Amino acid sequence: MLAIQTNKHKIMMKRIFLFLFFIPFISKADIFDDVVNTFKTNNSDVVSKYLNANVEITLLETESLCSKAQAEQMLKKFFDKYPSKSISIKHRGASAQGAKYAIANYETSSGLKLRLYIFMKDNLILELKVERE
Amino acid sequence: MAADIDKIKEILLLKSSTKQLVYRNSKQAFDVFKSEVKLIVDSIYPQVNVIDKNIEISVLEKTPFEFHLKFSGDTLVFMMHTNVFDFDKEHPLKKTKYLHKNSLRAFCGMIQVYNFLSDTIKYNREADAGFMVARFYINFENHFYLEGEKPISYLYNDFENQVFDNIVAKKIILESITFALNFDLVAPSFNDMQMITLEQKNQMSYSSGIPTRKTLGFSVPNENIDNY
Numbered sequence A: 001m002l003a004i005q006t007n008k009h010k011i012m013m014k015r016i017f018l019f020l021f022f023i024p025f026i027s028k029a030d031i032f033d034d035v036v037n038t039f040k041t042n043n044s045d046v047v048s049k050y051l052n053a054n055v056e057i058t059l060l061e062t063e064s065l066c067s068k069a070q071a072e073q074m075l076k077k078f079f080d081k082y083p084s085k086s087i088s089i090k091h092r093g094a095s096a097q098g099a100k101y102a103i104a105n106y107e108t109s110s111g112l113k114l115r116l117y118i119f120m121k122d123n124l125i126l127e128l129k130v131e132r133e
Numbered sequence B: 001m002a003a004d005i006d007k008i009k010e011i012l013l014l015k016s017s018t019k020q021l022v023y024r025n026s027k028q029a030f031d032v033f034k035s036e037v038k039l040i041v042d043s044i045y046p047q048v049n050v051i052d053k054n055i056e057i058s059v060l061e062k063t064p065f066e067f068h069l070k071f072s073g074d075t076l077v078f079m080m081h082t083n084v085f086d087f088d089k090e091h092p093l094k095k096t097k098y099l100h101k102n103s104l105r106a107f108c109g110m111i112q113v114y115n116f117l118s119d120t121i122k123y124n125r126e127a128d129a130g131f132m133v134a135r136f137y138i139n140f141e142n143h144f145y146l147e148g149e150k151p152i153s154y155l156y157n158d159f160e161n162q163v164f165d166n167i168v169a170k171k172i173i174l175e176s177i178t179f180a181l182n183f184d185l186v187a188p189s190f191n192d193m194q195m196i197t198l199e200q201k202n203q204m205s206y207s208s209g210i211p212t213r214k215t216l217g218f219s220v221p222n223e224n225i226d227n228y
Helices: A002-021 A031-040 A044-050 A068-081 B002-049 B097-101 B118-122 B166-182 B198-207
Strands: A051-059 A062-067 A084-094 A099-108 A113-121 A124-132 B057-063 B066-071 B074-085 B108-117 B131-138 B144-148
Touching: A031 A044, A031 A084, A031 A099, A031 A113, A044 A051, A044 A068, A051 A068, A062 A068, A084 B002, A084 B166, A099 B002, A113 B002, B002 B057, B002 B066, B002 B074, B002 B108, B002 B131, B002 B166, B066 B166, B074 B118, B074 B166, B108 B118, B108 B166, B131 B166, B144 B166
Parallel strands: A051 A124
Antiparallel strands: A051 A062, A084 A099, A099 A113, A113 A124, B057 B066, B066 B074, B074 B108, B108 B131, B131 B144
16 A cells, blocks of 8 residues: 555656656746846845845855844845945746746955855745855 | 976966866855755645645755755755865866866866665664765866766766756756656565564664665665655
């Protein structure tokens, strides 16, 4: 009984993965151009319109799962210390279900090179990471 | 003497800056793999869940250099090595024009994909073996090379012209998942398993199974297996 059930699971999983091969690949996700533009303003108020009610946020050494308001405060401090000079998106991807991500190079006005990672669902940021390169 | 020092300085500067670039490309590629896995889970989970709520599909970030994709009874472990490697001098790639023209192109970051049984990780069965499904190399030009089990090994063999992107990552992940799903546990012969020591028995009780791998081992039924 257990073997039959496991086999059914495997057959179902194989069909779903086979189906995924034929889903058109989405290489462009326009929202990230807008999101990155908000980061270029170095203004947390502007970025906050894309923040989810709860955000997983990592800003260099500070890591937290916090509310939108807390994330906005963290971003304000971050922008004060590390204002962006240039941000360029290097990779992005999206699923048909509305999840998407972008990985960008973030250079501060002092020349520090950082990596920006954004994961969104339904056009809201669920995960935001800034790490040293 | 001064000439020797200058030569060392030149090599050091050239190699170090190349290796730093390789590391950055490698970390970025690893993050793309992780992100594409999240998107795949996002696509598959609702489709599977609506049919059978007992099938778990999830991503677990262990460290900045390791994450797990769990699906059904299998787990794919993605690991990025933090060092940069050169190919062995006997490796066929070393004979290509691409590497002859610039030997720095041989310096690569490495991402490995292993297939483990989910129970191996769940019960921390340290003696169980994982199986390498794919090994991914990326250089400072963002060109990549892929080794793997068939048919994965046939996917990408043109190091000179292959440039890494998210579509490549997605293809490698989907092929790795398909390989793992088609690679089933095979029970060893009755005779091979007829005698066990008390130590092995105790080990089975402690970690829910004897040391297991897909080609030779078997999984022992237990009260939690219905979770899969």
